[in-house]
Amino acid sequence: MTGSRPVLTMTGISKAFPGVRALHDVDFRLFPGEVHALMGENGAGKSTLIKVLTGVHHIDEGTVTLAGDQTAFTSPMQAAAAGVSTVYQEVNLCTNLSVAENVFIGREPRRFGAVRWGEVRRRARELLARLDLDIDVSAPLGSYSLAVQQMIAIARSIDVRARVLILDEPTSSLDAGEVAQLFRIMRQLRDEGIAILFVTHFLDQAYGIADRITVLRNGTLVGEYRTEELPQLSLVEKMIGKELDVLARLDRQPRRPVAARSSGTPLVETSDLGRKGAVAPFSLRIHPGEVVGLAGLLGSGRTEVARLLFGADRADDGHVTIDGSRTPLRTPVQAIGRGIGFCSENRRAEGIVPELTVRENMILAMQAARGWARPVPRRRQDELVERYVNALGIRPAGPDVPVRNLSGGNQQKVLLARWLITEPRLLILDEPTRGIDIGAKAEIQKLVVELSDGGTAVLFISAELEEVLRLSHRVAVMRDRTMVAQLDNDDTLDAERVMRTIADGTGRR
């Protein structure tokens, strides 16, 4: 591998957006038969590097050489034709088409120009089976959860006989099982000589699969390293540019005692709340200041629970009690009125309003709660926005940038800020740390602890079991759209026991 020549070389790449210099003089090399991790904080320029490579954006300066030929793709179509297969950050598929079609569109098997639908479906099923995914391939993509969609995007990219495979944060919503499955396939492809560029915020994943790591910071290249020669701690330092033992601090985070929290009247209590076809009736209590984690596999119904609690979907069974009195929760407005906030996992479809600015996106929920006649005074807006931009490290810091121009991770932070500004009594966080860099992740985790110390209840959903265990007082386990157990997070609870619960549906030790 070391002896061969790079299949892809990018030299002196610069790219500026109005007001932002996303990349400045960046070099990057990719060898055949390697997995190369591209790492950096949110907004470091990882996605931009990928987008200029594949022709989504024009390159301002610099050259790209693919397999010895200098190239300048002007559209992703050209890049794909030249053997560069890409999964972009955020799922970029068409929700109106069927799963099978999403996998094959643009290169469907045809006979006399006519698409052979049977063949498309058969091959899609096979391909998804490789990823251990057994779903109805003729159903529209939109009927599946984001995680499933991410798997399908991956399936699409690996089906091509590509020279270069680019995966921009493919694992952000996958759980450990899927990640392992994905890695198996990546290794297989690597061994076939394919060069893989892999972006992730998970250090373990980088160390688990990457041969080399390139680090970007603030649009500039920090360096390219062999994985085994780069200790985790110094990787983090290179990414964030200062010496900070985030990792060490994260690991030391103690699990907190349970008993103190779960007494007294619960803030929210559900009795047999359920919705046909979505989630079986469940009863859950959340006390003020309590962090309840929701664990479960893909599509196990975690998001559905969250949506019911927020009134985003209407429950057709059971009822909710807030502060001891029965409360209808049929619309988000009602939920917000009772002090509930919900940060959706699907930030693009259900979170940000792309045309609006960072400022407007942040104050949106607060403004909605105040009603249209009472606009949030400009001074207060500035104050709030500045506070959360700093607290969450949102970049670029300008509050009047359209949120569409922010990097994925920064958009997520804006959403989080939207809800923190409303000072909710119960904050539902569905995958809040997805796509967020390691520094910011630590900040968010710290924030959850602080919120809970300040008396705010949190319902915390994450595909990372570790994270759930680290933060929660109690863990509710979902399986097949049923809440099968609620486990106190005491000394006896560990990841393995949660997994076992998920597997057999009981909480027995």
Place this chain on the structure above:
Amino acid sequence: MSTATHRLRRLTSHRLFWPALVLVLMIVANTIHRPGFLAVEVNDGRLYGTPIDILRLSAPLILVALGMTLVIATGGIDLSVGSVCAVSGAVVCLHIGRSPDQNSLSTVLTALALALGAALVLGMWNGVLVAVVGIQPIIATLILMVAGRGLAQLITEGQIITINSGPYRAIGLGHLLTLPLAIFIALAAALVVAALTRRTALGLIVESVGGNAEASRLAGIRSRRVIFLVYVVSAACAALAGFMITANVSSADGNAAGLWIELDAILAVAIGGTSLAGGRFFLGGTVLGALIIQTLTTTVYAMNISPQTSLLFKAVVVIAVCLIQSPGFRARFHHRRRRAAPGPAAPHRKKEQVPA
């Protein structure tokens, strides 16, 4: 000098610069064709001249386009405005025409109130269809576009109702401070809408709903209510426009009043920079767009462009306005210019090589 170029660049990058430039160009072309085009004289204590005509005649279009802007900002469209103009105009004229004293102010006010009420009902009808029943806006409002004109004719019984009411005429032809009252009405409406949307949070809420309805719902915005509201506002604006149109000729023509005004209004909104996909809206741009359209019409008359070719002329101007405004078009020119200029030398600085 560099501050001057900087200022120029700031100016040219302003959203309204290019539409405004087009407007100026059209006026210049007219003035060259007929030097008296810009002449304004005082006649009877009133200003009289083509520019005044343009302002006065664009007033109804501005009104309709204001409402349309809000509707479009939510991602909708309102095809029924023309019919609403006709209905409101018909109701007013019918009431005034039937009353014994057409010049009494109270008669006119009652008539206006009645007609406005009728328009609001029509607006609510649209609002309910779109926001509550969930019919696609273009079809929901098409229903009223077709039926509304029938309604207007039903009210006028297919005739042109001619009235002779001084106070009512004033809406279309009255003067205030030497300028036509219609201009002030349109201006006032623009200011009210601007204040309502920009001084309160309504504008933000509308833009948010148009930008991402589901995200807005989950942020606690009552999207439906907002959508309902914009259709009502649009109908109210259309009613005002209907008053002006009918007052201008002192007669209600159920068939012709406001015919095709919806297309002009949508065009004005689009020229003003508001995307038809919803989201951000620009009231100033809309007003400018309406002025451009009226100037265009007046130009056709003033230059005596033959009726046979006037539509071709319109097509050319509309495309020119949009091209000059389109970032894509300008970027292409930029590119060409930039490529022509010698690019900065490639960076020679070598980065420290990291072990491969």
Place this chain on the structure above:
Amino acid sequence: MSGSSLATARAWRPTLPRRHLPVLVTLALLLVMYGIGVSQYRAFSNVQVVLNVFIDNGFLLVVAVGMTFVILTGGIDLSVGSVVAMTAMVSAALLQDGLPAALVLVIALLIGPALGFLMGCAIHFFDIQPFIVTLAGMFFARGMCTFISDASIPITDGFWTAMSQKRIGDPAGNFVSISVLIAFAVVLAAAYLLAYTRFGRTVYAVGGNSHSALLMGLPVGRTRIAVYTVSGLCSAIGGILLSFYTLSGAPLIAVGMELDVIAAVVIGGAVLTGGSGYVFGTVLGVLVLGVIQTLITFDGSLNSWWTRIVIGGLLFAFILLQRLIGIRFK
């Protein structure tokens, strides 16, 4: 380990009827409407009444098929009515000048797509909103009509007359015109194109999410330009059919037709934001408008304004039911 849980919920649920549900509801309502007509007016049950709906709406159908492509990508084409008129005008004018029919056909069928292509380019390359571009196209084409002639031009050409007056029918005297056959051919071709070719599937993808489609490496620009060209072509064919139908070119014909066409497509279940809809739905949409029209003529007691109000009312009732039943079954 995850596969097992994923497999459960939806896997066996039949998805086909759900996707086609709007179309089925529309079809059912259309039949109900027809049934009402039959029960109210005796002559309504004649087969020829149904055939007439096709004869009278053949050109509308063809144009609506073109519009379906555009709407599926999330665009809109306001120029169709004018392009139809322009094509008819050009044909009539050229025939009057004595050009052979075949040549006239070729020229007439080139103008529409050429204009569509230009509009598509303006929309794609310069990123101007389709509404404006096609509105300008509408002005242009209508302007061309009056420019060519401000009075209507009769067509006396033998081929045109034959196409116009040929009746294909059964011994009982029921017949359709050749236009109907052409319209059906266009419908079938379009349905095939949309369902079975890469181009057609890309149309759906672009309408679903054009940004995603671009990132998926699909030829978004080419597709977008192509749909406006297709719409231009369909308008041109529609224009030819209309000139068969009326044996003339008139400058003011098909005014406001774009709205009928858009209405037909949307009633047929297409969503204006793009990505969902079927050609078959469009056929139903056209039939709905046609049957409404027929009902009103058969009634024959409405005066002019009541005609409009009743058209609006029937449209409303239809769409409301379509919507409510659709929700109910979902």
Place this chain on the structure above:
Amino acid sequence: GNSDTGGDPGGDETMTLGFSQVGAESGWRTANTTSIKEAAAEAGIELKFDDAQQKQENQIKAIRNFIQQKVDVIAFSPVVESGWDTVLKEAKDAGIPVILTDRAVDSADKSLYKTFLGSDFVKEGRLAGEWLVQNTASATGPVNIVELQGTTGSAPANDRKKGFAEAIAANPNLKIVASQSGDFTRAGGKQVMEQFLKANPDIDVLFAHNDDMGLGALEAITAAGRTPGKDILIITIDAVRDGMQALADGRFNFIAECSPLLGPQLMELAKKVHAGEEVPARIETQETTFTQQQAKEALPNRRY
């Protein structure tokens, strides 16, 4: 409506007439419709009325449906003059006689319809022009005329323009200095006239293709500080009530009538045609012209 009343040929005595109207685009048209409806009721003829909303397509559809309903006679006011052969042939094959009203069709085959009842737009334009030629015979200098055309491409607009132009060719002093479409509406007439007045300082005559545009132009002329009827002669066509009023008040100078009251004549014709009697191929409506004096006399008993 609910019952099927059309379509029993030879059954009971009532005769059915299918009538397809252009639309309801003007007061003139509405008066025309009313006249026909009233006359049908009076004559005991069952009327199937259809409004085509200014679309030829709709009229063809309507005629097809009339054929299906087996009405006894079909009458219609064609939206445009060409393009009727196919459907008229179908009517002929079905044995239903057709009467044209208001506007002719240009079919080469005259057997496709029985008769054409209506006014002659070219003649109206010519009458207007002739009056002008007479009344400006004494003028020595050039006489500047502005023309407000009807909807571009519509038959009345084309024909009235043509007739007028033919007539004024008699006097070389008469010159049309500007001609623009006012879409047959008051608002259009007014807006165009405003610009005419600014672009042409010395307008002597206004010729408007209908009363409504002339009425709109009146306002523009007054606003410009000129006196309609004196400073600027105004000639229009139609003679609807508001126009006649303006004429009687001395604000218009001449109107060539275009009468919408075809109903009684049409019913009479329909009966004859149904009975198989021969009728002349062209019947003109009884029409006249009005000067200011005649208008004053006629005004009290105008019906529309």
